[in-house]
Amino acid sequence: MLENTENDGVQMVDELPLILKLNANTEPLEWIDYEDYAYYASTNKILDSMGKFRVMLRGGINAVTGKQSILELDSIIIVDCDVSPHSYRNHAPALTNPALFERDRNTCGYCGRTFKRKDLSRDHIHPISKGGKDTWKNVITACVGCNRMKDDMTLEQAAAKFDMELLFVPYTPNFHEHLILKNRRILVDQMEFLMKGVDKDSRLHHNWN
Numbered sequence: 161m162l163e164n165t166e167n168d169g170v171q172m173v174d175e176l177p178l179i180l181k182l183n184a185n186t187e188p189l190e191w192i193d194y195e196d197y198a199y200y201a202s203t204n205k206i207l208d209s210m211g212k213f214r215v216m217l218r219g220g221i222n223a224v225t226g227k228q229s230i231l232e233l234d235s236i237i238i239v240d241c242d243v244s245p246h247s248y249r250n251h252a253p254a255l256t257n258p259a260l261f262e263r264d265r266n267t268c269g270y271c272g273r274t275f276k277r278k279d280l281s282r283d284h285i286h287p288i289s290k291g292g293k294d295t296w297k298n299v300i301t302a303c304v305g306c307n308r309m310k311d312d313m314t315l316e317q318a319a320a321k322f323d324m325e326l327l328f329v330p331y332t333p334n335f336h337e338h339l340i341l342k343n344r345r346i347l348v349d350q351m352e353f354l355m356k357g358v359d360k361d362s363r364l365h366h367n368w369n
């Protein structure tokens with residue numbers, strides 16, 4: 161996450177973060193980049209902004225005037241569009257290791273300790289070899305050691321043999337959480353906005369609030 165500085169509500173950045181786009185009902189829809197932002201601005205589609213900060217990017221030096229160009233953007237914008245977030249919500253977040261580790265906050269679901277990502281793996285709670293599926297609800301972050309120990313045992317077998325148990329319940333991230341997991345460079349005000357819509361049981365709340 162990027163740090164917002166309180167200086168006049170403006171944050172200087174060297175690389176543009178993504179901008180959070182909301183519909184007229186202030187429901188979040190997607191992350192957009194500067195080109196989309198410029199399009200909405202030039203077509204007067206931006207109705208309002210909900211960010212606490214504006215983002216400023218230092219551009220190139222103009223060869224004629226010698227002045228440095230500055231781009232100033234709102235971090236969260238309301239765009240004039242009828243789109244309901246439901247059309248986005250139908251897309252379940254892609255199950256990738258980085259998204260899974262993010263969902264579980266880099267915490268092993270069996271020993272409960274946190275690890276660096278390189279020491280983590282995707283464990284299929286009900287093993288693929290026994291008919292388990294590669295879905296959000298059947299996967300948990302596991303450290304390499306726990307994953308090796310559990311091997312291709314079911315939860316019941318691992319409990320009987322090693323006293324291993326699942327410490328938290330796997331779930332499919334909701335749409336707000338999906339947006340959080342998708343963007344590695346979320347601004348503080350964007351995070352605050354999105355966290356309001358994240359299920360209270362989500363592990364994202366463990367490292368936030």
Ligand SMILES: [Zn+2]
Binds near residue numbers: 268269270302
């Ligand atoms: Zn572990």
